[in-house]
Amino acid sequence: MNKIVSRFAPSPTGYLHIGGARTALFSWLLARASGGEFRLRIEDTDRARSSQEATNAIIDSMKWLGLEHDGEIVFQSDNADRHNAVIDQLIETGHAYYCECSKEAVDAMREKAMKERRKPKYDGSCRESGLKSGVVRFKTPLEGTTAFKDMVKGPIAVENTELDDMILRRADGSPTYNLAVVVDDHDMGVNNVMRGDDHVNNTPRQILIYRAMGWDVPEFGHVPMILGPDKKKLSKRHGALSVMEYEKMGYLPEAVTNYLARLGWSHGDQELFTMDEMVELFSTDNLGNSPSVFDLTKFEWVNGQYMQRADPERLAGMLCDFLTREVGEEEAKSVSKSDFAKIAPLLQPRAKSIVDMLEQSRPFIVDAGFLPYDEAAVKKFLTDETKPLLEDIASRIEALDEYSEQTLEDLHRQFLEDKDIKFKVIAQPIRVAIVGATKSPGLFETMMVLGKTQTLARLKRAIEL
RNA sequence: GUCCCCAUCGUCUAGUCUGGUCCAGGACGGCGGCCUUUCACGCCGUUAACAGGGGUUCAAAUCCCCUUGGGGACGCCA
16 A cells, blocks of 8 residues: 555634544544654635634644644645636536526525425536536536445445535635545645544545546545533533643643543553554554543543653643743742752642642742641641640751751651650641641652751741741 | 434443454443552442344344434535
8 A cells, every 4th residue: 555645634713622633633643653644734715714823723733732744734725726727627527517506596496405305405407508607516427326435434325416516616716625625635645534524425525526537536534523521512612622722721732642542542441542652553443433522530530640650850841831821930930940840749649730730839839938828727737736746846857967858757756756646646737837738748758849948937837827 | 304424331432344252341430448647649349331122143232124312414614
């Protein structure tokens, strides 16, 4: 088989949302898995609805997800002349014809057909009229069936009588989608087309154009759509967010691609895949053919898995960026990346996202004087009984020559022995004293990250509360 | 209305092509427990599904038909 050339061809009418991202991912995987090429084409022929902003957003999203494309980005609108040349050729070869029926007349035909329980379509009245102007329509064969083997759905066949004589060139001279995709895909050498489910119906029409032009018909694969929790088509309402929204919420790109891949694709019982693994294991044979629900809970689990495995340095960098975004450059300066690099490992098993991690790192990055305390926790643990104990511990820490996790542990063990009490008695009071809350990473590792000065300052402040 | 597609635990799915090893496996979630200095993580256990009905067959989640339910398309949008 020749080298696979696949593509992703979004229309820049909005942001790239997760459904589109998954299609792009599968298409990318298809190419990469076989050492083929993955092209990107922007279908911007609907000039009224297309925008540069959306184009940029799509490109940024692809980049963030790591779906690098090969070659130059093709803008469909640049190819109008070529599209028209093909249309002219189709007319010359008798595969297309001019039609002057008004929009209203065609609407009436459709309505009539619908009433007669037939499929609504143009009736072909201008087919043999030999007109020389008007829109150009494709002369769909009157009989036979058009069939293809879908890479994900299997064999699909449609009676040609079901298809109507689609318009190839509009009254204003511009080519339509069905014509443009075929020409562009052919010109770009695309031989594997992965796209959304909603295009299955277009496929037979497009195949007919390929045949009329005598071109090789590519392989098609239609991936089912992604549903919201209510099993309805994903929409803004239930968080059909754009890919970049996920970035803003602090999710990792590899978690997004992993989760998206598992939505509709599988490799036995495996849940976690690096991009490299996916490239290695991907096959359209394992693509599912039924729609799936986007489950945020499971996605968060996947993200959590990647948070745990991530390099603390990278996390630290992200934490800095997020902090800057939140409080501005000036404020964010007070915390360095190396501070975050020390904090991150403690929070990695506990944070579901970068935003979550930043939130949890709050007690670590504020000065003792500004540490917020959970009132209920203070009331419960910083009592007249525990405060003297904390005071004792504070003075012992102060006297420490070498401040390390080991010496801290030894110090506490000795303290417990001296007082003849269990660690449980002082654990929560210490915790509340140094982080202001009842939850935190391990006490000694927390003290280490905090440093001797901050630890003591917090202990002292807690005693005063 | 017409055509096309889809249908396994609440969710994502394995198994379906090449019927038997599936009284259906894994994961998320839920529940219970262990670990433990809290919270997580981790570990162990548990919960829960072949949409319904007909066939074919010694044998069907797997093959065929029908029904039901869901989705998509039917544009001088892409």
